[in-house]
Amino acid sequence: MSGLILKNGYVYDPLNGIKGEKMDICIENGKIVEEVSDAKVIDCSGKVVMPGGVEIHSHLAGGKVNVGRMLRPEDHLKNVYPKTKLTRAANGYSTPSTFLTGYLYAKLGYTTAFTAALPPLMARHTHEELHDIPMLDKGALTLMGNNWFIMRYLKRGDVELAAAFVAWLLKAVKGYAIKVVNPGGGEAWGWGRDVRSLDDPVPHFDITPREIISGLVKVNEMLALPHSIHLHANNLGRVGNFATTLETMQVPNGTKPARERQVLQLTHAQFHSYGGDSWKNFASEAESIAKAVNSNENVIIDIGQVVFGDTTTMTADGPMEYYLSSLTGLKWANKNIELETSPGVTPFVYSKRSPVSAVQWAVGLELALHINDAWKVLLTTDHPNGAPFFKYPTIIAWLMSSKYREETMKEVHSAAQKNTTLATIDREYDFYEIATITRAGQAKSLGIQETKGHLGVGADADVAVYDINPEEIDPSRDYKLIEEKFARTSYTIKGGEIVVKDGEIVKVVQGKTLYIDARVDESLEREVMRDIDYYFKRFYSVNLANYPVQEVYLTNPTPVQIDATNVR
Amino acid sequence: MQRYTDVICSFCGTLCDDIEVVVEDNKIVDVKHACRIGTAKFLASNDYEHRLLKPMVRKNGKLVEVSLDEAIEEAARILKDATKPLLYGWSSTSCEAHSVGVELAEELGGVIDNTTTVCHGPSVLAIHDAGYISCTLGEVKNRADLIIYWGANPMHGHPRHLSRYSIFPRGYFRERGQQDRELIVIDVRKTDTAKIANKFIKVNYGEDYELISALRKVVNGGELREESVAGVPREEIIALAEKMKNAQFGVLFFGMGLTQSYGRHRNIDNAINLVRDLNAHTKFVIMAMRGHYNVTGFNEVLSWQAGFPYAVDFGRGYAWYNPGETTANDVLQRGECDAALIIASDPVSHFPRKSIEHLARIPFIAIDIHPTPTTQLADVVIPSAIAGIEVEGTAYRMDAVPLRLRKVKEPPEGVLSDVEILRRILARVRGEEALTAKAEVAK
Structure with missing residues (x-):
């Protein structure tokens, strides 16, 4: 593989503190290097150069996404791309086919993506779909907040056994991090119930959401996993849920992170920042949430921004999907998964004329603008829950232009003006901050910042070049141009190869699949295996031997070795 | 040993x-x-007398043994020469084979469809309209106290369904197994499953929809004025509705008695909505009793690769889905396809006569493990190894739990897996060098 030199671009590389300096980026053998002799030169003058985008929370792949596809054939009559010599036939708007998912991310300049919720029993399915997503390095956040083993261990105070179980589970299902969704609520949904506060006991398990969260925080730091716990808090989407969210943020207080990162990522915070006490006075509490984030070292958020239009909501929060479908009357899919979780899916339309949608739209932007430190904000739409991921350029343009926000506000229900603070905010993001919330911050949160999310020597050669001249363009005024240019890169470079040129796929590549391979103390492992064996024999519907996912399902399997033998 | x-x-x-x-x-x-x-099935894999062992091509009206290369070449020629080939079957092979199949269909601009079209196709249509409120089978085992089979006879069709997942096993919240559960069977005749049920409800043939509607009426608080509906007395309907509302965790398994009788997808739509209504009162789920071991897997693979669960037409260069137009029988009966590839399925035994008449008129390839009426009518026959016995692969259970099929013995000499056969055909369709150099056989 010969080298590449990206010459003379304006480089934004927050992890290395580079703020739009004119630089050359040298690439050889898939890595960023100091210098390269035999190289193809790409003229990047007048263009923005950033590390490849990193997606931290997107429902990319797996059973739930595919249920979304089966539920909504109408979604696949939209966004249709015929087969070409290079690319497969592809379709789908809110639940794009696997191939299209890879192509679209690459066109946006993204090179790494983590799927938001892998149900362990269905892990093989998630990996089969990830296998068919080209262009990206991948990983899977693994659902654990309603797992019977974990709830039982934590109830008994056996944090070490819980840690040993988590280590076993991540390796068995080839998962990357601890994902917690509506802790306790997923199990309650096995009986058609939910938990509505941090201290609501889970039926039959006699443990509370608070105990599940604090227990898993402990486990995560004992194992020193690269990512923090990734929490979808209780009461998602409910009126007045901000109080639960504020309380949730306090749960890990006093915990020291085992690595240089947060101890809690509060995911799609937009859906958790609502005030009011009925849909009639539904209002934003983004400012209170932002204040709490500003003053809390342990917590970061990703936004979960809403963009107006039709989408498909999907989450492991089964009771929430039932509640939502009861409000809309639209079709509803549900899937309780034994001993583990209970996802659901239902379509939704965010309408500009709806006061609730208008407030939701404003809340996401308010969060991003009220939180002072861009490292504490990650750009997501919780694809496809707030909007499909390919709406990112629109959100970037909103963040960079208060004028664009004003223009949009004129088109939407007046609740966005009355019940939120968005209209009062002048702050505008610059390119450096955009690079932070779309790649550097993600990489840091995931603990992959050594090789991802930056352009320093030794990083993977994943690069995005956008046809934007920061000296000439005024994002505040030229927001339409920003929206357009961030939607298709001049070049996307993946592992040192040009995969997108002028917004078109020019090469299809297969990325790596990252998973955690954590080693724990042998006697602890033996003890936890006894429990696993016992439970599988009695309560699972598959044999233990058929549960773990073989490496053959992963593209370029890349285990992240963790030595946790000190846990005992 | x-x-x-x-x-x-x-x-x-x-x-x-x-x-x-x-x-x-x-x-x-x-x-x-x-x-x-x-x-x-396991033991039959020993019986080479009733296996397909040699590739065959029809010459002068007779199937004659040929080399594998020649059979692959002829298969590729037939498919390449066709304007609109149909690729049908798929439900008894691995997802890895499905994946190559979708790529082949796309390459050819053909139609790809599986046996869903003649079993739970109506269920899929109902899911498009109403959703699917379901669970994995372990949830049933651990929680369910009310189990209903409607238009399904697992004692014959899914013999271990009752003992592994539904009525007999002990579960976490059902420690005493059968004693903690109640089984109700609704069917048009007293099946062997009905014989072991706590209650059998006989519904008039073709009137399932009416019975579901009556149940929904009672569940939703309406007053049932009719003396009886679909042959079931009013008191019995009210009692059943109350039982469903009062269950802690209820499950409705339905089979082809509901999907392929009068009303079809409307029956399933109504049943899903009954379950949705019940969720206002308690926990209730519904599940289709999928037949072939990997019929579900094909729906999954086609959905994530092409966006639709079955009956996809790639003639436009992209996936087009319109059941009734793009479904196998419709394509055949309109005489629209001019070649076919049938894999892991025997439509000649099961499709309507009119469909088979067209299939007999066009050149087609059959890939299967043993001789069937379909292989006898085919122009190219390629023997394949048995997935789950002779080759590994992936299959999806009826509740979409994916499992890794194991290999326990070698296939007959010279016999390849479906995946390998399809890959070779695809390579030849694309005009790539034959892959034979790599391995003449999977020895």
Whole structure:
């Protein structure tokens, strides 16, 4: 593989503190290097150069996404791309086919993506779909907040056994991090119930959401996993849920992170920042949430921004999907998964004329603008829950232009003006901050910042070049141009190869699949295996031997070795 | 002698994964835990007299043995020369084969469809309209106290469904197994499953929809004025509705008695909505009793690759889905396809006569493990190895839990897996060099 030199671009590389300096980026053998002799030169003058985008929370792949596809054939009559010599036939708007998912991310300049919720029993399915997503390095956040083993261990105070179980589970299902969704609520949904506060006991398990969260925080730091716990808090989407969210943020207080990162990522915070006490006075509490984030070292958020239009909501929060479908009357899919979780899916339309949608739209932007430190904000739409991921350029343009926000506000229900603070905010993001919330911050949160999310020597050669001249363009005024240019890169470079040129796929590549391979103390492992064996024999519907996912399902399997033998 | 445990039975959608198989001299000599059908499938893999062993091509009206290369070449020629080939079958092979199949269909601009079209196709249509409120089978085992089979007879079709997942097993919240549960069977005749039920409700043939509607009316607080509906007395309907509302965790398993009788997808739509209504009162779920062991897997693969669960037409260069137009029988009966590839399925035995008449008129390829009426009518016949016995692969249980099929013995000499056969055909369709140099056979 010969080298590449990206010459003379304006480089934004927050992890290395580079703020739009004119630089050359040298690439050889898939890595960023100091210098390269035999190289193809790409003229990047007048263009923005950033590390490849990193997606931290997107429902990319797996059973739930595919249920979304089966539920909504109408979604696949939209966004249709015929087969070409290079690319497969592809379709789908809110639940794009696997191939299209890879192509679209690459066109946006993204090179790494983590799927938001892998149900362990269905892990093989998630990996089969990830296998068919080209262009990206991948990983899977693994659902654990309603797992019977974990709830039982934590109830008994056996944090070490819980840690040993988590280590076993991540390796068995080839998962990357601890994902917690509506802790306790997923199990309650096995009986058609939910938990509505941090201290609501889970039926039959006699443990509370608070105990599940604090227990898993402990486990995560004992194992020193690269990512923090990734929490979808209780009461998602409910009126007045901000109080639960504020309380949730306090749960890990006093915990020291085992690595240089947060101890809690509060995911799609937009859906958790609502005030009011009925849909009639539904209002934003983004400012209170932002204040709490500003003053809390342990917590970061990703936004979960809403963009107006039709989408498909999907989450492991089964009771929430039932509640939502009861409000809309639209079709509803549900899937309780034994001993583990209970996802659901239902379509939704965010309408500009709806006061609730208008407030939701404003809340996401308010969060991003009220939180002072861009490292504490990650750009997501919780694809496809707030909007499909390919709406990112629109959100970037909103963040960079208060004028664009004003223009949009004129088109939407007046609740966005009355019940939120968005209209009062002048702050505008610059390119450096955009690079932070779309790649550097993600990489840091995931603990992959050594090789991802930056352009320093030794990083993977994943690069995005956008046809934007920061000296000439005024994002505040030229927001339409920003929206357009961030939607298709001049070049996307993946592992040192040009995969997108002028917004078109020019090469299809297969990325790596990252998973955690954590080693724990042998006697602890033996003890936890006894429990696993016992439970599988009695309560699972598959044999233990058929549960773990073989490496053959992963593209370029890349285990992240963790030595946790000190846990005992 | 080699003993294999945790083997997955590749027969029905129950996908039992606790089978023990003993192999001696590449022959299966013992099978433990499987039902009679599953055991027979494992043992039948020994019987080379009733296997397809040699590739064949029809010459002067007769199928004659040829080399594998020649058969692949002829298969590729037939498909390449066609304007609109139909690729049908798929439900009894692995997802890896499905994946190559979708790529081949796309390359050819053909139609790809599986047996969903003649079993739970109506269920899929209902899901498009109403959703799908379901769970994995372990949830049923651990929680369910009310189990209903409607238009399904698992005692015959899915023999271990009752003992592994539904009525007999002990579960976490159902420690006493059967004693903690109630079984109700609704059907047009007293099946063997109905004979072991706590209650059998006989519904008039073709009137399932009316009975579902009556139940919904009662569940939603309406007053039932009719003396009886669909042959079921009013009191019995009210009692059943109350029982459903008062269950802690209820499940409605439905089979082809509901999907393929009068009303079809409307029946399923109504049943899903009944379950949705019940969720206002308690926990209730519904599940389709999928037949072939990997019929579900095909729906999954096609959905994530092409956006639709079955009946996809790639004629436009992208996926077009319109059941009734793009479904196998419709394509055949309109005489629209001018070639076909049939894999892991026997439509000549099961499709309507009019469909078969067209199939007989066009050149087609059959890939299967043993001779069937379909292979006898085909122009190219390619023998394949048995997924789950002779080759590994992936299959999805009826509740979409994916499992890794195991290999316990070698395939007959010279016989390749479906995946490898399809890859070679695809390569030849694309004009790439034959892959034969790599391996003449999977020895």
